[in-house]
Amino acid sequence: DTGVSQDPRHKITKRGQNVTFRCDPISEHNRLYWYRQTLGQGPEFLTYFQNEAQLEKSRLLSDRFSAERPKGSFSTLEIQRTEQGDSAMYLCASSWGPGNQPQHFGDGTRLSIL
Amino acid sequence: SQQGEEDPQALSIQEGENATMNCSYKTSINNLQWYRQNSGRGLVHLILIRSNEREKHSGRLRVTLDTSKKSSSLLITASRAADTASYFCATDVSNYKLTFGKGTLLTVNP
Numbered sequence: 001d002t003g004v005s006q007d008p009r010h011k012i013t014k015r016g017q018n019v020t021f022r023c024d025p026i027s028e029h030n031r032l033y034w035y036r037q038t039l040g041q042g043p044e045f046l047t048y049f050q051n052e053a054q055l056e057k058s059r060l061l062s063d064r065f066s067a068e069r070p071k072g073s074f075s076t077l078e079i080q081r082t083e084q085g086d087s088a089m090y091l092c093a094s095s096w097g098p099g100n101q102p103q104h105f106g107d108g109t110r111l112s113i114l
Numbered sequence: 115s116q117q118g119e120e121d122p123q124a125l126s127i128q129e130g131e132n133a134t135m136n137c138s139y140k141t142s143i144n145n146l147q148w149y150r151q152n153s154g155r156g157l158v159h160l161i162l163i164r165s166n167e168r169e170k171h172s173g174r175l176r177v178t179l180d181t182s183k184k185s186s187s188l189l190i191t192a193s194r195a196a197d198t199a200s201y202f203c204a205t206d207v208s209n210y211k212l213t214f215g216k217g218t219l220l221t222v223n224p
Binding site: 004006031033035040041042043044045048050055056091093098099100101102103104105106107108110 | 147
């Protein structure tokens with residue numbers, strides 16, 4: 001299967017700890033997106049890369065959050081000093097082209113903060 | 115903030131019946147997309163309809179778009195138990211960022 005892959009699928013950690021998630025997009029896709037989804041809500045946009053350049057960050061992405069996409073391939077999302085409110089599903093998606101293309105999502109990483 | 119709002123929030127039907135979900139949005143869009151999400155899984159892309167299109171079909175799915183009313187509908191015909199999922203509309207105003215509604219939870223009873 002050559003879909004979007006996310007790791008880990010689940011992460012349980014104590015408040016105050018740092019966590020890092022990884023996303024491997026579909027190989028030929030130049031665009032990569034991170035979204036966050038809480039229970040009963042639709043996904044909310046966090047950030048977007050075109051190749052290795054991070055082109056937009058949502059106001060939801062506080063200074064405790066950082067995302068990278070070195071070499072324009074896989075991406076990592078790090079949350080420092082986690083808080084209870086960070087508990088959510090973190091979804092990664094990728095797409096090809098300049099726009100008007102569907103985004104293909106991974107199965108997400110579910111983060112639970114104790 | 116939520117750009118698209120799906121209606122109804124929940125829908126329960128019998129297998130074989132048709133299911134219709136609606137989406138309303140607030141600002142001009144480049145395209146509107148429908149996604150399906152099974153519990154605990156990621157989103158699966160169903161259909162993308164561009165702002166200059168009025169209707170698209172894919173298998174048992176039919177999507178309409180009315181830009182004058184800022185609304186869209188998703189019709190699933192001859193529903194199956196496997197169609198049970200949450201369905202989201204997402205609007206694209208920027209050619210990259212999708213804004214999702216809260217979704218419609220569809221239950222298809224065998």
